[in-house]
Amino acid sequence: KKFKIAVIPGDGIGNEVMAEGIKILDTFAAIKGDISFEYQYFPWGCEYYLKTGNMMDANGLKVLKEFDAILLGAVGDPSVPDHVSLHGLLLKIRQGFNQYINLRPIKLLPGAPCPLKDKGPKDIDFVVIRENVEGEYAGVGGIRFPDMPEEIAIQTGVFTRKNTEKVMDYAFKLAQKRNKFNKVTNVTKSNALNYSMVFWDKIFKEIAEGYQDIKTETNHVDAVSMYFLQRPETYDVLVASNLFGDIITDLGAALQGGLGFAASGNLNLEKEYPSMFEPVHGSAPDIKDKGIANPIAMIWTAKMMLDFLLEDPDTEAIIEAITGVLLEGKTLTPDLKGNAKTHEVGDAVCQKLKML
Ligand code: NAI
Ligand code: MG
Numbered sequence: 001k002k003f004k005i006a007v008i009p010g011d012g013i014g015n016e017v018m019a020e021g022i023k024i025l026d027t028f029a030a031i032k033g034d035i036s037f038e039y040q041y042f043p044w045g046c047e048y049y050l051k052t053g054n055m056m057d058a059n060g061l062k063v064l065k066e067f068d069a070i071l072l073g074a075v076g077d078p079s080v081p082d083h084v085s086l087h088g089l090l091l092k093i094r095q096g097f098n099q100y101i102n103l104r105p106i107k108l109l110p111g112a113p114c115p116l117k118d119k120g121p122k123d124i125d126f127v128v129i130r131e132n133v134e135g136e137y138a139g140v141g142g143i144r145f146p147d148m149p150e151e152i153a154i155q156t157g158v159f160t161r162k163n164t165e166k167v168m169d170y171a172f173k174l175a176q177k178r179n180k181f182n183k184v185t186n187v188t189k190s191n192a193l194n195y196s197m198v199f200w201d202k203i204f205k206e207i208a209e210g211y212q213d214i215k216t217e218t219n220h221v222d223a224v225s226m227y228f229l230q231r232p233e234t235y236d237v238l239v240a241s242n243l244f245g246d247i248i249t250d251l252g253a254a255l256q257g258g259l260g261f262a263a264s265g266n267l268n269l270e271k272e273y274p275s276m277f278e279p280v281h282g283s284a285p286d287i288k289d290k291g292i293a294n295p296i297a298m299i300w301t302a303k304m305m306l307d308f309l310l311e312d313p314d315t316e317a318i319i320e321a322i323t324g325v326l327l328e329g330k331t332l333t334p335d336l337k338g339n340a341k342t343h344e345v346g347d348a349v350c351q352k353l354k355m356l
Helices: 013-032 046-052 060-064 082-096 161-178 196-209 221-230 242-255 296-310 313-328 342-355
Strands: 002-010 036-041 069-074 101-107 125-131 135-144 152-158 183-188 215-220 237-240 263-267 275-279
Touching: 002 013, 013 036, 013 069, 013 296, 013 313, 013 342, 046 082, 060 082, 069 082, 069 296, 082 135, 082 275, 101 161, 101 242, 101 296, 125 161, 125 242, 135 242, 161 183, 161 196, 161 237, 183 196, 183 221, 183 242, 196 215, 215 221, 221 242, 237 242, 263 296, 275 296, 296 313, 296 342, 313 342
Parallel strands: 002 036, 002 069, 069 275, 125 237, 183 215, 183 237
Antiparallel strands: 101 125, 101 263, 135 152, 263 275
């Protein structure tokens, strides 16, 4: 089967790591023999914005809709305000294509550096399901009396029953599928957010009723931040709102060796629209154009795209190949105390994959 992939390399290191994601896809396809990928590149991002005044074309969603999946590097540049780049491209695609699940695995691979000295790969292996189209990032609000002493900023969270139910339901299904502890942790803050998060907890309880085989636990988000450091081994699947999920997954990324390892999928489970796959990291202006960005997050992201398109257990070999390169320790980027270039790490992972 041939898959049509829309590729948005984006800005900064997004561009640099994308090539390595494509490399792994082509290597995997060559090994399998019966699949292939057709890529179309879109030059959207901050550079495009500076030239055209738009982060993406006005008919962008219409064009992207025809693809099987979207692969994105990262967007963001110091010369464009971050809320412009985020809302003009990423959030447009996530929300416009109803990619209501943001799937973020937190898994420490053997050989990856963990800041917790007494924890290892067995302890850090969980998944955060982040609500991805509404909540605190719904974009509802306004400014009253701008630049006056009375100025007021209002930002409203939006939580719908239909969407919250679907997100919770996916978390329980994933816990069943993982079959680790058969447990879902509800990340909340219902002590302070007395409408949205009380509602969130209520839906969690309702959905849990339908999954008697799955244990549940409810933790406030501030406590989760502490428990990630103290007892990460107790987690299996966590479900969190858009904002809370965003924050705790960067903390999770640190546990698995840094942003160079954090992969994510923005999923529309019904496949009414294409899903989008992107590393969690941003465009990293501090290291751009040096060719030293860690491509592992992008490679892992490509693997997640394969999982969504194919449901083929052979994709695990990509994780094994990454692990092989980590354990060997010869070809690592500077964030992992090595001196290899981005493309050398990509080549090394592909080489390992071919040998598995
Ligand atoms: P960032 O993720 O770009 O960088 C944070 C730190 O981690 C930097 O020191 C960077 O060098 C390092 N880092 C990140 N990815 C790395 C990799 N693959 N290899 C080695 N080191 C890596 O986050 P920051 O600095 O907050 O944001 C920079 C820009 O990226 C901003 O414009 C922001 O809006 C945008 N951004 C975009 C995202 C996206 O497109 N999904 C996500 C996060 C930020
Ligand atoms: Mg983030």
